[in-house]
Amino acid sequence: MGLEKPDSDQLVVPADEEHPANLICELCRNFYGNGWVTGTGGGISIRDRSRNLIFLAPSGVQKERMMPLNIFVMDFKTKEYIRRPLKLKPSSCTPLFMATYIMRDTGACIHTHSQNAIMCTLLFEDVFEISCIEQIKAIPKVTGSGNLLYSDRLVIPIIENTEKEEQLEPSLRKAILDYPGTTAILVRRHGIYVWGETIWKAKIYNEAIDYLLELAVKMKQLGIPTVKSS
Amino acid sequence: MGLEKPDSDQLVVPADEEHPANLICELCRNFYGNGWVTGTGGGISIRDRSRNLIFLAPSGVQKERMMPLNIFVMDFKTKEYIRRPLKLKPSSCTPLFMATYIMRDTGACIHTHSQNAIMCTLLFEDVFEISCIEQIKAIPKVTGSGNLLYSDRLVIPIIENTEKEEQLEPSLRKAILDYPGTTAILVRRHGIYVWGETIWKAKIYNEAIDYLLELAVKMKQLGIPTVKSS
Amino acid sequence: MGLEKPDSDQLVVPADEEHPANLICELCRNFYGNGWVTGTGGGISIRDRSRNLIFLAPSGVQKERMMPLNIFVMDFKTKEYIRRPLKLKPSSCTPLFMATYIMRDTGACIHTHSQNAIMCTLLFEDVFEISCIEQIKAIPKVTGSGNLLYSDRLVIPIIENTEKEEQLEPSLRKAILDYPGTTAILVRRHGIYVWGETIWKAKIYNEAIDYLLELAVKMKQLGIPTVKSS
Amino acid sequence: MGLEKPDSDQLVVPADEEHPANLICELCRNFYGNGWVTGTGGGISIRDRSRNLIFLAPSGVQKERMMPLNIFVMDFKTKEYIRRPLKLKPSSCTPLFMATYIMRDTGACIHTHSQNAIMCTLLFEDVFEISCIEQIKAIPKVTGSGNLLYSDRLVIPIIENTEKEEQLEPSLRKAILDYPGTTAILVRRHGIYVWGETIWKAKIYNEAIDYLLELAVKMKQLGIPTVKSS
Numbered sequence: 057m058g059l060e061k062p063d064s065d066q067l068v069v070p071a072d073e074e075h076p077a078n079l080i081c082e083l084c085r086n087f088y089g090n091g092w093v094t095g096t097g098g099g100i101s102i103r104d105r106s107r108n109l110i111f112l113a114p115s116g117v118q119k120e121r122m123m124p125l126n127i128f129v130m131d132f133k134t135k136e137y138i139r140r141p142l143k144l145k146p147s148s149c150t151p152l153f154m155a156t157y158i159m160r161d162t163g164a165c166i167h168t169h170s171q172n173a174i175m176c177t178l179l180f181e182d183v184f185e186i187s188c189i190e191q192i193k194a195i196p197k198v199t200g201s202g203n204l205l206y207s208d209r210l211v212i213p214i215i216e217n218t219e220k221e222e223q224l225e226p227s228l229r230k231a232i233l234d235y236p237g238t239t240a241i242l243v244r245r246h247g248i249y250v251w252g253e254t255i256w257k258a259k260i261y262n263e264a265i266d267y268l269l270e271l272a273v274k275m276k277q278l279g280i281p282t283v284k285s286s
Numbered sequence: 287m288g289l290e291k292p293d294s295d296q297l298v299v300p301a302d303e304e305h306p307a308n309l310i311c312e313l314c315r316n317f318y319g320n321g322w323v324t325g326t327g328g329g330i331s332i333r334d335r336s337r338n339l340i341f342l343a344p345s346g347v348q349k350e351r352m353m354p355l356n357i358f359v360m361d362f363k364t365k366e367y368i369r370r371p372l373k374l375k376p377s378s379c380t381p382l383f384m385a386t387y388i389m390r391d392t393g394a395c396i397h398t399h400s401q402n403a404i405m406c407t408l409l410f411e412d413v414f415e416i417s418c419i420e421q422i423k424a425i426p427k428v429t430g431s432g433n434l435l436y437s438d439r440l441v442i443p444i445i446e447n448t449e450k451e452e453q454l455e456p457s458l459r460k461a462i463l464d465y466p467g468t469t470a471i472l473v474r475r476h477g478i479y480v481w482g483e484t485i486w487k488a489k490i491y492n493e494a495i496d497y498l499l500e501l502a503v504k505m506k507q508l509g510i511p512t513v514k515s516s
Numbered sequence: 517m518g519l520e521k522p523d524s525d526q527l528v529v530p531a532d533e534e535h536p537a538n539l540i541c542e543l544c545r546n547f548y549g550n551g552w553v554t555g556t557g558g559g560i561s562i563r564d565r566s567r568n569l570i571f572l573a574p575s576g577v578q579k580e581r582m583m584p585l586n587i588f589v590m591d592f593k594t595k596e597y598i599r600r601p602l603k604l605k606p607s608s609c610t611p612l613f614m615a616t617y618i619m620r621d622t623g624a625c626i627h628t629h630s631q632n633a634i635m636c637t638l639l640f641e642d643v644f645e646i647s648c649i650e651q652i653k654a655i656p657k658v659t660g661s662g663n664l665l666y667s668d669r670l671v672i673p674i675i676e677n678t679e680k681e682e683q684l685e686p687s688l689r690k691a692i693l694d695y696p697g698t699t700a701i702l703v704r705r706h707g708i709y710v711w712g713e714t715i716w717k718a719k720i721y722n723e724a725i726d727y728l729l730e731l732a733v734k735m736k737q738l739g740i741p742t743v744k745s746s
Numbered sequence: 747m748g749l750e751k752p753d754s755d756q757l758v759v760p761a762d763e764e765h766p767a768n769l770i771c772e773l774c775r776n777f778y779g780n781g782w783v784t785g786t787g788g789g790i791s792i793r794d795r796s797r798n799l800i801f802l803a804p805s806g807v808q809k810e811r812m813m814p815l816n817i818f819v820m821d822f823k824t825k826e827y828i829r830r831p832l833k834l835k836p837s838s839c840t841p842l843f844m845a846t847y848i849m850r851d852t853g854a855c856i857h858t859h860s861q862n863a864i865m866c867t868l869l870f871e872d873v874f875e876i877s878c879i880e881q882i883k884a885i886p887k888v889t890g891s892g893n894l895l896y897s898d899r900l901v902i903p904i905i906e907n908t909e910k911e912e913q914l915e916p917s918l919r920k921a922i923l924d925y926p927g928t929t930a931i932l933v934r935r936h937g938i939y940v941w942g943e944t945i946w947k948a949k950i951y952n953e954a955i956d957y958l959l960e961l962a963v964k965m966k967q968l969g970i971p972t973v974k975s976s
Contacts, residue, residue: 066493093973095954118310118950169881171961190476194325206449206476217880219896245974246880246896260348264325269794271401277968278507280408284475357698418675420706421629424555434680436706494555501631510638510739514705561808617950650907650936654785665938666909719790720808725787738967740868 064139068111068124076102077124079255084113085168088120092168092266098247101153102164102255107134110157114144132157132177148221149249152228156251159232164255172269174250177214180275184212184242186268188284194264199237206253209283211235211266214242240265247255294369298341298354301425305342306332307354309485313396314343318350322398322496328477330381331393332394332485338362340387344374362387379479380450382458386481389462394485396492402499403478407444409506414472424494426482429467439513440463440498444472470495506511522598528571528584536562536571537584539715540596542572548580552628558707562611562624562715568592570617571685572602592617608681610690616711619692624715626722632729637674639736642665644672644702646728648744651668654724659697669743670728671695674702700725748809750941758801758814758938766792766801767814769945774803781954783874788937791843792854792945798822800847804834804919822847838911842918849922854945856952862959863938867904869966874902874932875960878974879917884954885946889927899973900958904932930955 068077080100087093087100098119101112110130113119117126125180128146129139135154136145147153153165176184186192187209195204204210215227224243231241239261240250252258252267272282298307317323317330329343340360343349347356352366358376361367365384367376376382378395383395406414417439417488425434434440445457454473461471471479471490480495482488504513529536538550540560547553547560556695558579561572568604570590573579577586588606590597595614597606607613613625630646636644639659646652647669653663664670673695691701699721712718747833756792756827770790777783777790787847788809800820803809807816817830819900825844827836837843843855877899885894893902903925905917914933921931929951930940940955942948962972 060480091957094957095881095882095950097881097954118946169957169958171964174961174965175877175968178965179968188475189404190473191325191327194327206410206447217878217896233315243880245878257347259971260325267321267327267399267401271404274401274405275408275440278409322529358618418677418705419634421555421557424557425720436677486578490555494557496552497554497557497631501634504631504635507633508639584873615897643752648907650933651785651787654787666907718783724787727784727787727859727861730803731864733965734861737866738865738869 061238063127063207067129067139068108068127070231073250074284076104076109076255077127080111081122082128083255084119084122087166087168090170090266093119094114094169095110097169098254099147099153099167100164101147101149102159103132103157103162106164107172109138110152110154112150114141117145119264120154151222151225152249155225155229155232156249159229160251163250163253164258165249165251166204166258167249168262168266169247170266170269172266172273173242175273176269177244177246178243179273180214183214184210184269186210186271186272186282189271190267191264191267191271192259196239196257197237197259198239207284209260210265212238212240212242212248213264214244217244217246295357297339297359297369298357304489305354306334306339306404306485307357310341310343310357311352311354313485313489314349317398320331320400320496322400323349324399327399329377329379329383329397330394331377331379331387331468332386333362333392335393339368340384342380342383344371345377346375348509381452381455382479383443385455385459385462386479389459389506391480392488394482394488395479396482396488397477397479398492398496399477400496400499402496402503404475405501405503407474407476410444413444414440414499414502415514416502418442419498419501421494421497421501425457426469426487426491427467428469437473437514440495442468442470442472442478442495444474447474447476470475518534520556522647524589527569527589527599528587535584536564536569536585536697536715537587537725540569540571540573540587541582542581543582543719544582544716546629547606548629549625550726552630553579554629557629559583559607559609559627560624560715561607561609561617563617563622565594565623569598570614572607572610572613574601574623575607576605577612578615597683612683615685615689616709620711622711622718623713625709625711626718627707627717628722628726630726630727630729632733633702634705635701637704637738639733640674643730644670644729644732645676646670646732646742649731650723651727651731654720656699656712656721657697658699667720672698672702672708672725677739754819755815757799757819757829758817760781765814766794766799766945767817770801770803770817771812773949774809774812774900774947777858778858780860780861783809784859786852787834787859789839789852790838790945791847791905793822793847793852799828800844802837802840802843805837809924814916818898841912841915842939844884844930845915845922846914846939847917849919850941852941852948853943854949855939856943856948857937857939858952858956859937860956860959861961863932864935866959867932867934867936867964869963870904872963873904874900874959876900876962876972879961881954881957881961884950886929886942886951888929897974902928902932902938902955902956903932904912907934909938914928 096116099113112128114126131138149167156162156165190212192204213231242248250262252261326346331342342358344356361368379397386392397453422434422440443461472478480492482491553575556576559573572588574586590599611626616622616625652664658664702708710722761922777867786806789803800822803816812895821828839857846852846855882894882900903921942951
């Protein structure tokens with residue numbers, strides 16, 4: 057610990073385009089373009105199920121300039137880092153990402169500082185709710201197979217922010233238990249955590265949810281309820 | 287059916303830049319940049335008149351990462367797929383795209399989840415209407431030759447959304463009959479379908495209409511009527 | 517006239533990056549990214565003073581896909597086209613661009629369908645006015661040397677739109693005479709014309725004016741006067 | 747002075763990607779994409795501590811087209827230019843950048859015409875204030891080590907604009923003294939100056955502050971206080 061292990065570079069030098077270390081960097085550039093990870097905010101983690109490894113973006117690095125060699129790698133079984141880049145610190149999101157891997161057996165977790173997410177935490181109380189928007193059909197049921205229906209109500213719990221990111225863990229774990237059907241958790245005045253079975257599913261859920269959060273802010277501004285009365 | 291036909295790859299490996307399989311991918315990247323097809327939403331179809339083939343983007347694929355080999359190809363005469371990529375599902379927009387090909391003899395159809403479209407379906411009742419904006423001149427008369435005049439009223443019907451995309455077909459067909467001059471149909475809380483004689487015309491109409499939808503939302507927010515009283 | 521003259525291709529095949537035919541295409545891509553020329557709207561013209569030629573973007577072409585071979589070239593002395601691409605029509609903006617070349621001896625003229633421009637023509641009566649914003653210092657005095665001061669009032673006349681673009685010529689000419697200090701004219705519910713001594717100056721003025729138009733809309737929405745009372 | 751010194755080109759021909767002349771150009775393109783330096787507005791300066799040199803973007807150049815050969819270089823000890831590109835003028839921001847180097851021993855200073863910055867100077871009186879937003883944790887304490895806490899109040903002083911940029915120097919210097927904990931100063935109806943120990947820190951602070959300014963405008967529009975009452 058605390059030092060780069062010999063030969064650990066090979067863990068993150070992409071053998072192929074879809075290697076987790078490569079995807080983390082590529083998606084961080086995509087997220088930067090969306091304004092989700094400006095000022096080093098936010099983060100991503102991907103799990104390699106076949107090798108039982110967790111890949112993690114580092115703390116405090118400019119997301120659009122991140123390189124595969126900046127990536128941390130953890131052995132999911134021992135929970136020890138097997139690659140820890142010198143001069144970099146592990147992301148403070150790590151315990152939160154790990155909670156989703158452990159509690160939900162997910163394959164990837166995304167954290168953004170999306171302004172749409174923050175605005176919704178200022179406009180909604182305990183949960184974000186929206187119904188009867190086509191994009192809802194991109195969100196999984198989680199507790200059943202398949203995705204939500206158009207007329208289903210998407211509910212995302214909002215937890216209160218804490219001074220330190222890792223202090224969010226208890227309330228994030230509680231929300232995961234209390235809302236077994238959710239694939240995301242909003243953090244008041246902070247941002248959002250979104251996870252999925254694979255990195256691509258997590259990315260799609262995050263895009264679809266951010267789209268719905270953006271739309272909800274516009275609807276609220278015009279006095280249109282986000283949940284349609286039947 | 288259900289399997290890729292031998293040698294069907296050649297149907298979608300672009301022989302040239304303007305090949306439908308290539309254009310679908312290129313335009314999906316353009317649309318993704320506009321926020322019209324986030325979270326795998328939306329779709330495009332192009333008709334190859336010379337070979338009487340229909341090219342279709344697949345369901346559930348990230349639009350900005352789509353590759354020509356992901357494209358479905360249908361024989362327009364037999365309405366059977368002559369290329370059906372393994373592991374992918376045909377888009378649920380297909381019956382709607384087909385309705386525009388059959389009823390209007392179009393060359394391409396675009397479907398987006400544009401937020402401007404959705405907002406207008408929340409701000410307008412049965413039809414979207416706007417007049418006296420220069421960009422209206424980019425929209426075709428359809429029932430006559432040439433385009434609308436600056437002072438013409440652009441009218442786009444709004445149909446109600448259904449639980450499944452294919453269930454939209456009857457009301458889309460009805461709207462096409464009821465509004466013989468329209469080149470687009472809005473779907474409440476869902477998005478928009480836009481078609482044209484060629485893919486480039488459809489793309490231009492979609493851009494011009496989205497511009498007008500965006501402007502209409504801004505006008506509504508400031509209390510400015512979208513139809514100018516004479 | 518009506519046909520491409522032999523060897524006229526050489527007029528638009530860029531010998532260098534700063535060739536007008538190249539710059540028109542490059543700037544159209546830039547403008548497309550800003551939403552100023554969607555749906556084939558808008559246009560650009562550049563004057564080559566040394567050869568006394570006028571380069572003009574064609575009508576109805578997708579601005580982000582324009583190629584140097586699509587460009588029209590006019591002899592400024594005879595006012596005849598010396599290059600007229602087959603299958604393309606000259607821009608209907610041409611008489612308006614020509615008016616700025618003749619009346620103001622400009623080097624380039626830009627026309628956009630900027631939504632900020634349109635919104636300002638809906639929020640202001642006869643003229644757009646703004647003062648005491650730093651960006652005003654990027655706009656030229658025109659009737660004197662140098663640029664406006666921070667505390668100067670930028671005034672841009674607004675003319676009424678007409679059914680056909682070329683019908684704007686009389687009122688555009690009148691506004692150019694009535695407002696000798698303006699480097700731009702807004703067209704109600706249509707867009708803006710901006711010109712300058714060179715294409716780079718015209719581009720900078722257009723960017724700075726659009727920035728001010730965007731800011732003015734935001735200020736109006738919050739009830740902040742755009743002209744600061746002293 | 748007034749002429750390019752022989753061989754001064756070598757001062758700005760990037761030996762490596764991280765050379766200040768290269769970074770200034772790269773970041774100006776990034777800032778142009780964010781709308782912070784349109785119409786030649788704004789500027790950047792980087793200090794090379796090892797050689798005691800100051801690199802400065804020139805005045806009146808289009809920021810997205812700037813080249814390393816356009817960069818001015820000043821000897822920080824003598825305060826004389828050792829490279830002064832022919833045909834270009836030094837930025838009028840120079841005395842302000844120098845004030846941050848001298849008074850705060852910074853490594854880089856960024857000036858933008860961000861519309862979020864201007865809107866906040868129209869919505870706040872003497873200072874911009876925000877608290878309890880996660881992104882605040884990206885801003886340094888300055889008077890102590892480390893960054894602000896989530897619940898800390900970020901305070902950025904607003905100084906009044908002057909007719910000429912260099913006339914801002916006295917009030918900028920006063921604000922630097924009056925607010926020893928600030929890493930940025932807003933200029934009413936003009937923009938913002940942000941500095942940091944290195945160019946990367948300055949860039950991160952500028953991004954994080956602009957994010958907070960944008961969020962503050964949205965909060966104000968919805969009547970949500972930017973400083974959370976405890």
